[in-house]
Amino acid sequence: MLDLPFIYSTAILLLMLTDPFGNLPVFLATLKPVPKQRHAKVLMRELCFALVAMVLALTFGQTFFGMLQIEGGTLAIAGGLILFLTGIKMVFSSLAEAKEDAQGEPFIVPMAIPLMCGPGVIAILSTLSGSVPQATYLNCLCALLLAWVLQSVILFAGHRIARHLDVRVLNAIESLMGLLLVCLAVGLVIRGINQTYGL
Numbered sequence: 001m002l003d004l005p006f007i008y009s010t011a012i013l014l015l016m017l018t019d020p021f022g023n024l025p026v027f028l029a030t031l032k033p034v035p036k037q038r039h040a041k042v043l044m045r046e047l048c049f050a051l052v053a054m055v056l057a058l059t060f061g062q063t064f065f066g067m068l069q070i071e072g073g074t075l076a077i078a079g080g081l082i083l084f085l086t087g088i089k090m091v092f093s094s095l096a097e098a099k100e101d102a103q104g105e106p107f108i109v110p111m112a113i114p115l116m117c118g119p120g121v122i123a124i125l126s127t128l129s130g131s132v133p134q135a136t137y138l139n140c141l142c143a144l145l146l147a148w149v150l151q152s153v154i155l156f157a158g159h160r161i162a163r164h165l166d167v168r169v170l171n172a173i174e175s176l177m178g179l180l181l182v183c184l185a186v187g188l189v190i191r192g193i194n195q196t197y198g199l
Contacts, residue, residue: 002142003134010128010135010143011150016181017083017124018147020154022090022174027158034105040156042105047152049108050116054144057117058137061126076131076192078121084185086120090178091135094123116151124188132193 031039064073129140154161162170 002019003136003139004080006132006139007143010140011146013184014144014147014149015150016177017086017120018118019174020115020151020168021161021170022177024155024158024162025168026115027111027155030106030111038105040086043111043155044132044152046106046116047148047155049112051148053113053117054148055123055141057122057125058129058140058144060131061122065126071196072085073125073192073194073196076127076195078192079127080185080188080190080192082120082123083181083188084117087178087181087185090181091175092178095135103175108162122193127188172189 027043031042034042062075125140125144129135129137
């Protein structure tokens with residue numbers, strides 16, 4: 001049975017982690033050399049690549065790390081640390097520093113991976129399923145799909161958002177999302193420590 005509160009809260013976490021607002025300037029700069037009539041097709045293709053990578057991480061992440069004999073608690077701590085560093089970077093980063101030296105049409109890198117689906121997203125998805133009773137595979141998949149749809153809507157509206165929102169506003173949104181991610185990361189690390197040492 002679907003747990004809607006869990007799905008919504010997890011989708012918000014994943015959306016914050018993918019950081020579509022913070023990545024907007026990078027996406028726009030990356031698409032600059034691409035003809036405008038191809039922007040939507042390229043963006044949709046990269047979003048699909050990112051979705052496939054995220055679904056694979058959710059489906060096989062725990063199995064893969066289990067084959068490497070990496071326990072759930074250890075992975076949770078590592079994911080929390082990655083999430084913490086990502087949040088710190090978002091808090092102190094400047095959107096004005098978006099790279100504008102991209103040449104040609106992007107393919108998987110850098111848009112799909114690591115911007116849409118980075119190490120933090122992969123680490124969280126790999127530890128998500130089964131982490132709490134309501135974190136069934138179906139609930140996690142629904143949360144992932146919801147976050148992906150929201151991310152897609154924001155990125156497809158990127159040009160309009162960039163026109164209506166000042167860079168400082170986007171910067172403030174990114175910093176706020178980064179602060180929330182830092183708080184969530186601390187909780188994830190604590191949970192991983194408790195799971196590893198039975199505290």
